[in-house]
Amino acid sequence: MKQKKVPLRKCVASQEMMPKKELIRVVRTPDGEVMIDLTGKKSGRGAYICGKLECFKLAQKNKALDRALKCQVSPEIYAQLARDFASVEEEFLAAKDSEDNE
């Protein structure tokens, strides 16, 4: 039987290697807009963070996102992302749970 390889990505905040589906992708679009990409399909430079608000806060504190996206992420964007993260986290965890139950 062929073993399926789980694609791993590194969380920019905690530096942990995690299966891609357990991470939230933040993307800098070609227009320079920074946003959360739940589909994982938006074009642009991406960075991954664990689907945990605390990891996002850590990224904010040590500017891990700025470094990963190679651009300055303004406080407004962090504030926006924090709000998005809080709302997305629930959705994200719910989606993960339903996947696990399959």
Ligand SMILES: [Zn+2]
């Ligand atoms: Zn993390």
